[in-house]
Amino acid sequence: MSTESISDRREHIRSISVTALAALLGVGTALASMALTGDVSPGEAAGDTRALLLVLTAIVAQIVLFDVTSIYSDDEFGIKHYLFITFMTFSMWFVTWGILLTAELNA
DSSP: OOOOOHHHHHHHHHHHHHHHHHHHHHHHHHHHHHHHTTTSOHHHHHTOHHHHHHHHHHHHHHHHHHHHHTSSOTTTOOHHHHHHHHHHHHHHHHHHHHHHHHHHHHO
């Protein structure tokens, strides 16, 4: 007999979904940043504020999406969740875009 309840499974699936969405949007935003700044050198692309605006838009879009879909109830979605979404999206964007810029520099 399983000791895991249905609510624990739902919580686990919800956590995986939020993490996957943040990571995928971070990678997708890095690809979009590369497409947006692909016509300039990697050094100039790294200083382009349009790429930073893209990642900020992705973060805000996720927060709005989670509010609209009510994936979290009002009392569950707090500062910890905002920070997690922001950190995951930004870090995946930063690492992926850094790799893409470095690969462009070496090519």
